[in-house]
Structures are given as structure tokens and as C-alpha cells.
Amino acid sequence: MGSGRFNVFSIVYGVAYMGMFFWNELYHTALFRYYPVLSTFSREDRSLENAGPAILWYSWLAGAAVISLTAALVVPRSWAERLGQAWIWGVPVALFVLIFVYERRWFY
Amino acid sequence: MIQMMLVLHVLVGAALLGALTHQSFSVARKHSAPARSFVDRFRGVNSPTFTNVIVLLFAVNVLLGGLLYPRYRVDVRPTLEDLQLRAANGVFEMKEHFAAVALGLLPAYWLAWRPPLAMERGDTRKYLTWILAFTAWWSFVVGELLNNIKGMFP
Numbered sequence: 057m058g059s060g061r062f063n064v065f066s067i068v069y070g071v072a073y074m075g076m077f078f079w080n081e082l083y084h085t086a087l088f089r090y091y092p093v094l095s096t097f098s099r100e101d102r103s104l105e106n107a108g109p110a111i112l113w114y115s116w117l118a119g120a121a122v123i124s125l126t127a128a129l130v131v132p133r134s135w136a137e138r139l140g141q142a143w144i145w146g147v148p149v150a151l152f153v154l155i156f157v158y159e160r161r162w163f164y
Numbered sequence: 165m166i167q168m169m170l171v172l173h174v175l176v177g178a179a180l181l182g183a184l185t186h187q188s189f190s191v192a193r194k195h196s197a198p199a200r201s202f203v204d205r206f207r208g209v210n211s212p213t214f215t216n217v218i219v220l221l222f223a224v225n226v227l228l229g230g231l232l233y234p235r236y237r238v239d240v241r242p243t244l245e246d247l248q249l250r251a252a253n254g255v256f257e258m259k260e261h262f263a264a265v266a267l268g269l270l271p272a273y274w275l276a277w278r279p280p281l282a283m284e285r286g287d288t289r290k291y292l293t294w295i296l297a298f299t300a301w302w303s304f305v306v307g308e309l310l311n312n313i314k315g316m317f318p
Contacts (some may be wrong), residue, residue, distance in 0.1 A: 059278075062271035069268025077261070092234030109237050113260055114230065117267070124268060141284060144272050145291035148265055152295070155261045162254020 060136030063144050065128040070151045073120035080112055087115040166235055170311070173228040177304045180221040183214045184297040191290040215277040219270050222296065226267050229303075233260075240310060252313060259306045266299040 080086050090097050093108030102110070128136075236256075244252050269292055276289040 059275055062275045066269045066272035070265040073264045073268065074261070090234070092238050109241070111233060111237055113233065113264070117230075117264055120264070120268065141288045144276075144288050145295065148269055148295055149291070151265050152262065152298075155258055155265075159254055159258050159261070162250050162257065 060133065060139060061128040061131070063139055064131050064136050065124045067139075067143055067147045068127040069120050069124035070148050072123040073116050074151055074154065076116045076119045080116070086112045087119050090114050166232065169228060169232055173225060173232060174304075174307070176221055176225045176228060177300065177307065180218065180225060180300050181304055183218050183221065184293065184300050187214045187218065187293050188297040191293050212277050212279055212281065215274060218296065219274050222267070222270060222300070225303075226263055229263065236310075244310075244313070249313065252310060255302075255306045256310060259303050262299045262302055266296055269295060 076086075084101065086101075088097050088099050089101065089110040089112055091102065091107045091110055096107075098107075241253065241256075272288070273292040273296060276285045276292055281289070
């Protein structure tokens, strides 16, 4: 993997992770869920009474890894090498601000 | 087993904090005058040598956090909800998002610190190091806070 592809992976990973999180917030869907009480992975959205709480974080991490790895391998090498340095740190900074803004709902 | 993992998670987190804080101060240094004060000496470390260790510690600690997460979801979070500690839940939600985004930054961070250090990557090196340091500090403080929260709110 060329060096520029490392940067593509890093930028896309955060965006994909947050995209999957917001997708879940809007539509309550996820690639899979982990039910720790049952020690089971499932694609179904089971009820709290029957299955206990579900963990979606693993699915966002795994989904973001697949998307960003694919993007890093698919993007032409010349494009990856031309990527501006400011994007590499600017995108995660913007994502952190977005996280602060969205998650302030817990403090009211 | 869970207690052992939790202790390991804290120890790895402390090591990560030390390495990232040294590196964060060193990238903020503007001059190369001989170090006289404690702060100058703290900044004056050979930063590139920290990089591989930081990548390893960060990845290991996210993995440990992921393994501990089911216990948090089943035991700790319901307690926070019972105690109506919404802010505590919120700071943990932020922790998991920050850690996830920062985990994805590790390849770019490693590349930015790969010797020989390219001048045009100077800002990238600095800001990625600060982002990782912020994440490590946030995660450590929030983790400790939640671990001790029953004692703080009896």
C-alpha cells in the first residue's frame, strides 16, 4: 500500500464511523449487534426485555474498517499522493467538533 | 479476569499518556536551544522513537476497552441511568467516539512520523499528535471517573 493510501484510510475511517453512527441514530439499523447478556452477535434488533442491552460500537468500528480499507485500495495512487496535508488533520478535528456538538444533548 | 483486564487497561493508558504527552510537548517546541528548565527537558525527547510504541499501546488499549465494554454496558451504564447521571453517560459516549476516530488516525500518524521527518508534514505531525493526546487524556480521565463514580455518588 502506497504511503498516500495510509492517509486516505485515516480520513475515510473517521467519516465512515461517524456516518454509520448517525445512520443508526436516524434509522435504528446496524450491520450487526452484540448482546452481552446472551454473548451473541445478531443482525436482529431484539427487545431489551428478551436480550438485554445491545452493543453497536463493534459494528461501527468493523464497518468503518471495511469501508476505509476499500477506499484506500480503490483510490488511484496518484490521487492519494496529491491529497493535501490539511485534510489529514482537518477532517478529524471537524469530526471531534461534531461529536462535541451532537453529544452535548447528554448535559441538558 | 475482568479486574485484571481493567488494571491492564489503566496501566497501558498511563504509559500511553506519558508517551503522548512527551511527544505533544516536543512538537510544540519552537527553538532548539539547550534544555535548562524541567519543561524544556520534558519537551526535549527524541520524539520519533515514541511513535511505534504509541501506535502499539493505542491499538492494544482500544482492544482492551472493547473487551471490557460488555461489562460496562451490562453493569455500569444501568447504574448510571438509575442514578440519573446523564452527563457521566455523555462523557463515555464521547470517549467511545473519540477513541474510534483516533484509532483510524494511527496509519496517518505513523506515516507522518516516519523518518526522515518531512518538513511538509510538520503540521500534520503536530496536530495528529495533539488529537491522539487529547483522546488519551479524555479516555483516561473519563475511565477513572466512571470507575470511581459509585464512591463519588454514594
